[in-house]
Structure formats: structure tokens, C-alpha cells
Amino acid sequence: MEDYAISVHGLSKRYSLGQKKRRHGAKGMLQGLSELFGRAPQDDHSTIWALKDVSFEVKKGERLGFVGKNGAGKSTLLKILSRVAYPTAGEARIHGRVTSLLEVGTGFLNHLTGRQNIYLNASFHGLSKKETEQRIPDIVEFSELERFIDTPIKFYSSGMRARLAFSVAAHLDPDILLLDEVLSVGDMAFAQKCLQRVDDLTKGERTILFVSHSMDSVRRFCTRCIWLDCGHVVMDGPADKVTDAFTSDSMTLRAHQKWVADDAPETIKSLLDIREENTVNGLPESPHARLISATVLAQDGRQTSTVCVTDEIRLEVVFEVFFEKANIVPYFRIITEQDVLAFNAVYTNLGSVLSDCSALRYRSVAIIPSHLLNTGRYFVTVGLCTPSSGKVIRHDESQRALSFYLHEAPYGSASALGPYKKVPGAIRPLLKWEDEILID
Amino acid sequence: MPSFHQNPYEVVIKPPTSSQFVDVKELIRFRGLLRSMSSRQVRAEFGDLHLGIFWVLARPLLMTVIFVFFRRVSNANIGASVPYAAYLYSGLILWFFFTESVSRAAASISTDGALMQKVYFPRLLSPLSSILAQLSGLAIASIPLFLIMGYYGLVPGWNLMLLPVVLLQTMLLAFGTGCLFAALATLSRDWERLLSLLLYIGLFVSPVIFAPDMLPKAAQSIHMLNPMSGALLGFRATLFSDYVLPANEWFYSLLFSGVLGLVGVYAFQRAERTFMDRI
Numbered sequence: 001m002e003d004y005a006i007s008v009h010g011l012s013k014r015y016s017l018g019q020k021k022r023r024h025g026a027k028g029m030l031q032g033l034s035e036l037f038g039r040a041p042q043d044d045h046s047t048i049w050a051l052k053d054v055s056f057e058v059k060k061g062e063r064l065g066f067v068g069k070n071g072a073g074k075s076t077l078l079k080i081l082s083r084v085a086y087p088t089a090g091e092a093r094i095h096g097r098v099t100s101l102l103e104v105g106t107g108f109l110n111h112l113t114g115r116q117n118i119y120l121n122a123s124f125h126g127l128s129k130k131e132t133e134q135r136i137p138d139i140v141e142f143s144e145l146e147r148f149i150d151t152p153i154k155f156y157s158s159g160m161r162a163r164l165a166f167s168v169a170a171h172l173d174p175d176i177l178l179l180d181e182v183l184s185v186g187d188m189a190f191a192q193k194c195l196q197r198v199d200d201l202t203k204g205e206r207t208i209l210f211v212s213h214s215m216d217s218v219r220r221f222c223t224r225c226i227w228l229d230c231g232h233v234v235m236d237g238p239a240d241k242v243t244d245a246f247t248s249d250s251m252t253l254r255a256h257q258k259w260v261a262d263d264a265p266e267t268i269k270s271l272l273d274i275r276e277e278n279t280v281n282g283l284p285e286s287p288h289a290r291l292i293s294a295t296v297l298a299q300d301g302r303q304t305s306t307v308c309v310t311d312e313i314r315l316e317v318v319f320e321v322f323f324e325k326a327n328i329v330p331y332f333r334i335i336t337e338q339d340v341l342a343f344n345a346v347y348t349n350l351g352s353v354l355s356d357c358s359a360l361r362y363r364s365v366a367i368i369p370s371h372l373l374n375t376g377r378y379f380v381t382v383g384l385c386t387p388s389s390g391k392v393i394r395h396d397e398s399q400r401a402l403s404f405y406l407h408e409a410p411y412g413s414a415s416a417l418g419p420y421k422k423v424p425g426a427i428r429p430l431l432k433w434e435d436e437i438l439i440d
Numbered sequence: 441m442p443s444f445h446q447n448p449y450e451v452v453i454k455p456p457t458s459s460q461f462v463d464v465k466e467l468i469r470f471r472g473l474l475r476s477m478s479s480r481q482v483r484a485e486f487g488d489l490h491l492g493i494f495w496v497l498a499r500p501l502l503m504t505v506i507f508v509f510f511r512r513v514s515n516a517n518i519g520a521s522v523p524y525a526a527y528l529y530s531g532l533i534l535w536f537f538f539t540e541s542v543s544r545a546a547a548s549i550s551t552d553g554a555l556m557q558k559v560y561f562p563r564l565l566s567p568l569s570s571i572l573a574q575l576s577g578l579a580i581a582s583i584p585l586f587l588i589m590g591y592y593g594l595v596p597g598w599n600l601m602l603l604p605v606v607l608l609q610t611m612l613l614a615f616g617t618g619c620l621f622a623a624l625a626t627l628s629r630d631w632e633r634l635l636s637l638l639l640y641i642g643l644f645v646s647p648v649i650f651a652p653d654m655l656p657k658a659a660q661s662i663h664m665l666n667p668m669s670g671a672l673l674g675f676r677a678t679l680f681s682d683y684v685l686p687a688n689e690w691f692y693s694l695l696f697s698g699v700l701g702l703v704g705v706y707a708f709q710r711a712e713r714t715f716m717d718r719i
Contacts, residue, residue: 015717032627036710080453083560085716092453100559107559111484123476124559126469 005176005207006058006081010090013051013076013231050076052231053090058207060095060175063198065222065239066211067246073231074211078102078180081209096175096207099125101165110154114145114164117153121168135171142197143167144190163190170197177201180211192419195221199411215243216375216408244306247405251377253305257401258293260320287384287395288326292318292361294382296404306405309375309415309428313368313404315345317382319396321357326386328357328395330364333381334373335400342373342426347387371416371430374423379403456713462705466562474565474572481544481573496577500532501584507649519653522680523592526585531648533581534675537574538614538668539639544570545618546635549626549708549715556716563712564705567618571611589679597681606674606690613667613697619704623711647672664689667696 051073058064066074079085081092082100107124108117118139122132140149143163153161169177177198198208198221212218218225218239225242227235235242247253297314298304307313317330329347336342345366347354354362383397409415416430417423467474486492508525511518520527545567549556552566589595624631643649646668652660663669670686670693677685 016714029628029630032624035714036623036627036707083451083453084557086456086713087453088455090455094451094453098451102558107555109480109555112480116480120476120480121559123473124561126472128472129476 003060004057005060005062005096006092006094006209008057008081008090008092009055011051011054011077011080011087011092012049012089013073013080013085014047014049014088017046017048049231051080051087054228054231054233055090056226056233056236058209060207061205062224063208063210063222065218065225065243066209066228067213067215067218067225067243068228068234069250071230072228074228075102075180076231077228078178078209078211082178094176097125097173098176098178099169099172099174100178100180101169102178102180108153108161108165111152113152114143114149114156115140117164118168121165122172125172125174127172139167139171142170142193159190166194166197170194170201174206176207176209178209181213189419191421195411215247219243219407220411243407244304247407248305251403251405253377253403253405255296255303255305255402255404256293257295257398259398260290260292288323288386289319289321289328289357289384289395291382291384291396291398291401292320294318294380294398294401296380296402297365305403306407308409309373309406310370310409310413312370313373313406315366315368315380315382315402316363317365318361318363319384320361321359324358326357326359327355328362328384329354329387330366331383331385332366333383334368335379335381336374336426337377337379340426342378372427373406374425374428375406375408375417377403377405456709461709462564463562467564470562470565473561474569477565477569478572481570482576485573485577493580496580497584500529500536500581503532504529517654518649519651519655521651521653522594522676522683526588526592526594526680527651527676528649529585529588530676530679531646531672533578533585534610534672535643535646535648535668536581537578538610538671539642540577541571541574541611541614542618542621542639543635544574545615546621546625546632548618549622549712553715556712564619564708567615567622567708571614571618585679594680596679599678599681599685601678602674602685603678606671606678609690609694609697610668610671610675612701613671613693616697616700616702616704619708620700623704623707626711626715642666642668664692667693667700669693 050071054073054077066077068074076085078100079102080087081094082098082102084102107121109120112120115136118136119129119132122135123129127135140146143149143166145160145164145167148156148160153164156164179198195217201208208221210218210222222239224237225235225239226233227242227246235245248255295303295316296305296307297316298307299311299314301314315332317332319328319330321328331347332345334342334345345368347364349364354364379400380402381397381399382401384395386393386395408417414430416428504525507528510516511524518524518527548566548570556563556566621631621635625635645663646666647663652663652669652673655663670689670691673686674690674693677683
């Protein structure tokens with residue numbers, strides 16, 4: 001038997017945008033008839049390719065994530081694989097039974113009770129009444145909806161529907177599970193439980209295809225990831241590599257900034273010579289230094305725009321001091337996506353090579369410890385100043401020069417996330433907790 | 441369904457082609473679903489209503505009472521060879537079975553559309569199940585028929601053996617018509633109006649309240665072009681022993697049903713493909 005679960009070759013899907021002019025009267029009805037029995041619409045400006053020539057293979061037991069912007073074709077692809085939409089070209093071969101969860105409430109009918117919907121849903125997947133009966137206790141228990149299972153679905157909240165839908169899908173014993181954004185609904189504890197179940201499922205040779213806008217979920221649960229854009233495969237590879245690339249592309253992250261070209265160091269200095277009469281502390285008026293470049297580095301020293309919360313973040317700045325004994329130190333300002341200052345990183349390494357500057361180039365690296373910042377996007381403002389107890393003299397500053405994205409820790413490793421999906425706040429330190437039992 | 445569940449199988453997803461017709465094997469594999477979809481509709485029909493059975497019986501019974509009264513007072517010659525009440529009531533229940541089946545099947549894409557976007561199943565199960573569900577109404581409506589037949593001392597002959605055949609033919613006709621109009625309904629709502637007009641007028645031009653013998657010869661042959669004529673007359677012939685089976689008319693009706701069934705299924709599949717893309 002083949003060792004792949006899904007193989008997709010040149011899969012394409014064209015949607016009609018439906019801008020065709022409709023005629024009135026009997027002519028319009030006849031036009032409709034010719035559309036119904038005649039040829040399919042041809043490629044023109046009123047059509048759009050949601051998928052274009054997509055090919056990939058999924059091995060059995062693989063957990064494949066799909067990332068991409070809205071309209072990149074992720075949901076279309078999952079729809080085709082779950083056979084609710086037809087491809088326009090290409091083919092897909094699927095080995096094994098497929099269960100798909102496309103958005104909330106897959107195939108539930110409002111007037112039926114939870115239990116009746118379980119039967120109905122199971123029969124869509126080819127389970128007999130008897131087979132369903134055997135699974136009902138497990139499904140109901142997993143969904144935690146014992147009290148409501150004989151209540152019509154129309155009284156359910158969207159979270160309850162999602163729970164029931166996931167519980168059914170997870171117990172249908174599929175070989176291949178297609179999940180589209182399903183884990184983004186329901187409460188956090190249940191989402192965690194679902195992920196655990198997905199984890200258990202994949203241990204038994206099950207294949208999972210997973211569409212999510214949450215890079216953290218993809219990173220945690222997928223071994224491999226495909227980045228789709230405008231119906232094309234942009235990148236296909238290990239989940240962390242692809243999500244990194246996608247995040248830095250979609251958030252326009254900037255891990256490196258350079259202000260001065262290497263071969264032109266003299267230009268500003270000559271300009272400064274003019275102002276030499278106006279002196280501060282025996283030196284000309286600021287600036288006394290300028291920024292050359294700034295970079296976000298990972299723990300291992302390579303340039304990166306996405307960092308895991310379990311890793312240190314290294315902010316590097318290269319600058320040039322114009323005068324001897326200038327007393328120049330760098331600073332960073334870390335700003336959250338909501339434009340809130342997370343903290344100011346002031347220079348504290350007194351007594352180092354910087355304490356008595358010469359007119360040279362320097363490189364400083366500030367190390368932000370792991371488990372300090374929360375997940376999400378951060379901006380970095382970098383600057384140079386002369387510290388003093390009075391007025392701080394700024395020599396150069398670049399607002400939001402750098403940006404990076406902090407992503408969640410891999411599933412199972414220590415993080416300050418706890419059982420939650422997201423914790424608010426600019427920082428999220430991993431604290432030590434001490435507990436003891438008190439007896440009166 | 442063992443074949444489906446125990447063996448891993450391969451599904452090939454390809455662009456639909458016109459040559460690709462009904463996958464009968466797949467329909468058989470999904471027969472459990474057909475059953476549960478039909479029983480779901482039966483439950484919806486009778487479960488939600490406190491007077492479910494009353495509503496099924498009220499229409500044909502009241503119409504029978506009214507038309508029998510009219511015939512009495514007008515002394516009109518209907519041309520039926522069996523007591524009018526039995527003739528009329530049997531016609532009405534088959535006619536209403538047909539029209540309900542057609543209109544439910546024609547609405548199947550719009551009622552099950554939300555489901556079709558979420559989960560795969562052979563789409564033809566949707567109109568098919570709505571027609572099967574209507575059999576329950578027919579079964580209930582035939583109880584008064586037996587009482588009427590008993591009252592007049594009417595007994596079925598050997599032709600009763602053909603009753604399932606006639607019913608199947610009527611269902612095939614309803615299926616074809618339903619599928620065709622389900623497909624057309626995705627294009628424009630005009631077709632829904634046309635269908636309801638046809639079904640309404642059909643009651644009066646089909647041999648439901650009158651018998652063909654009432655009509656002049658020329659009108660009789662035109663009226664036999666209506667595919668429901670053969671079905672209605674065939675239905676009576678299987679119920680009443682002294683009612684002659686109109687073989688030619690019925691075979692014409694069967695042929696018509698077969699052709700319409702193919703056209704309907706073709707149109708339905710075409711419409712369903714384009715319908716899914718419009719979401």
C-alpha cells in the first residue's frame with residue numbers, strides 16, 4: 001500500500017465572480033437554461049483562480065498546516081479535499097476515510113437535538129446506527145454537554161456547537177482529519193483538550209490537515225507547513241521555518257536596519273566640523289555619535305525576525321562615536337503592537353569599553369532574557385545618548401527601527417501561557433510559584 | 441455497511457465531466473444515510489405538529505366531500521366507472537403525493553444547501569430522501585381509502601400486484617421533475633413560481649376529479665400527453681378490480697418518467713456543481 005495519505009497534483013480551482021449581466025423576462029430564463037445545459041464559463045476577467053496548480057503529497061501520520069492571508073486558497077483547498085467543492089483542474093487522491101470540520105457547526109440541523117445531530121453527522125460519514133450508538137457515550141463525555149445533549153441545537157451557543165462538532169469529528173475514527181479554523185472557537189480549556197485529542201489521534205498514524213490563522217497553533221501541532229498565497233504554494237517545509245517566513249512577510253517585520261553605508265563614513269563628520277565653536281562639556285553640540293546599523297539576533301547569533309518565547313532575544317546596535325571622551329551609550333525602547341511602551345532598556349554595563357569612548361565604531365548587544373515578553377509583535381526604537389543626572393542628551397534615534405515577532409513555546413515545553421490560549425499584557429514572565437498546604 | 445468502514449479506500453477527486461453520471465455504487469454505500477435523511481424528514485413532518493396526521497388527511501378528505509357534493513347537486517356525468525368518492529379520493533391522494541414530492545425535491549438544494557457546503561454526501565440523496573419521506577403521508581392517507589372502498593364494497597383484483605410498480609413510476613416522475621426544478625431554482629425564482637403554477641393547474645387537467653371518458657375524443661388524446669394521466673389511471677386500476685388498466689397510457693407515462701428522470705438528474709448535477717461555487 002502507498003505510504004501517502006493525500007496526493008495532490010496540479011489542483012486548480014476557478015471561481016466565477018458572477019458579474020454576468022442578467023437579462024430580463026423570458027430571455028433571461030432561457031439564458032439560464034443554456035448556462036445549465038451548455039458549456040461551463042471560460043477563463044475571462046469575471047473569474048478568479050482561488051487555487052492554481054497546487055501539488056503536494058502528505059505522508060500518513062503527517063500533521064500539515066496551511067498558512068496564508070485571507071483569500072490565499074487555504075479554505076478552498078480543504079473544501080476540495082472534503083469534497084464539498086469541485087476542482088476545475090488537476091486531481092487529488094485520498095487514501096483513507098476523511099472527516100472534515102469546516103468552520104463551526106459542520107452539518108448540524110437546528111431543530112434536531114444534540115443526540116440526533118450526532119446520529120445524523122455520523123451517518124454522513126457512513127457510520128451505521130449501531131456503530132454510532134457505541135460511540136455516543138464517548139462523544140457526549142468529551143463534549144462535556146451531558147446536560148444539553150437532548151436539547152435542540154438551536155438553543156446551543158456557538159461554543160457548544162463547536163464542541164459538539166469537534167467531539168463528533170474526533171470520535172469518527174477518521175484516517176484523515178481536515179480542520180479549518182475550528183480550534184479558534186470554544187473556550188480555552190476545551191481548545192486545549194481538542195489539541196490534546198489531535199495529538200493523541202496523530203500518534204495512531206492519523207493524518208491531519210490544519211488551517212489556522214494562529215501561527216502558534218500551526219507551530220505547535222504541525223510537523224510540516226505549506227504557505228499559500230493567491231492560490232500558489234509559496235513555501236513548503238518544516239512548520240517553524242515556514243511560519244517564520246510567513247510571519248515576517250505578512251507583518252512586514254524588520255530584523256535589520258542600516259543607516260550608513262560602509263564606504264561613506266566621512267560625510268557627517270565633515271559637516272560637524274562647522275559647528276565646533278558651540279561647545280557642550282568642552283565638546284561641540286550634539287550629535288556626538290550616529291547609528292550605523294541595528295539587528296535582531298536569535299540566541300544562536302543569526303539574524304531573525306521571529307523568536308520563540310523560550311529563547312533570548314539579542315538586540316544589536318552598531319554605532320560610531322565622533323569625539324574622544326564623548327561618553328556615548330546606546331538605548332532601546334521596546335514598544336508593543338498597541339503602541340504601549342513595554343520597557344526602556346538603559347545601558348547598565350558601566351566600566352566597559354564604552355565608559356571612556358574614543359572616536360571609533362562600537363557594537364553593543366542587549367540581551368532580553370527568555371520568558372520575559374509576551375507573544376506578539378514588538379517594535380524597537382534604538383538610539384544613542386549621553387547619560388547624565390540632568391537632561392539626557394540624545395545624539396541619534398531611530399523610531400521603530402526594528403520589529404520582531406515572539407511566538408509561543410512548542411507544545412509541552414514550559415511557558416507562562418498556562419492553560420490559556422492568550423494572556424494579555426506587554427510582558428509575560430515565567431514566574432516561580434511556591435505553594436504550601438495550610439492546616440488550621 | 442462493512443465495505444465502507446473496514447477497508448481503507450481511495451477517493452480520486454477530479455474536475456466534474458459531463459460523462460460522469462450517477463455513481464450507483466456510492467449511492468448504495470450511503471443507503472444508511474438515505475434512511476436517516478428520510479426518517480428525519482418524516483419526523484419533521486409529524487413530530488413538530490400536534491395534528492400531523494390530521495393535516496395529511498384534511499386536504500383530500502375535505503376536497504372529496506366538496507366535489508362529491510357538487511356532483512350530487514349538479515348531477516354531472518364524471519365518466520368514472522367506480523363510485524365517485526372512491527375514484528376522487530384515490531386520485532387526490534396520489535396527486536398530492538406527487539405534488540408534495542415534486543415540491544420538496546425541487547426545494548432540496550435550497551433546504552439542504554447549508555449541509556452540502558459542510559459535508560460530502562451524494563447530492564442526489566437530498567431529493568431522493570424527500571420523495572421517500574412523502575411515502576409516509578401516502579400511507580396515512582390511504583387508511584380512509586380502505587374505509588371508502590369497504591363502504592362501497594370495492595375490492596382490488598390481481599392488478600394490486602402492480603401497485604408498487606405504479607408507485608415507483610410516479611416517484612420516478614416526481615424525482616425527475618423535482619430534480620429538474622431544483623436545478624432551475626438555482627438560476628432564478630421564476631422557475632419556482634412556474635412549478636407551483638404547473639402543480640396547481642395540474643390538479644384540474646389531470647384525471648383526478650374527472651375521468652377521461654367525460655372528455656370528447658380529441659381532448660382525450662391531448663389529455664393523455666400529461667404524464668400524470670397514465671399514473672393516475674394506472675393507480676386506480678391496481679386498486680379497483682373492475683377498473684381497466686390503461687396499458688398504453690401507462691407505458692407512455694413510464695417512458696416519459698424515465699426520460700425526465702435522466703434529464704432531471706443531469707440538470708441537478710450540473711446545477712449543484714455551479715451552486716456550490718457561488719457561495
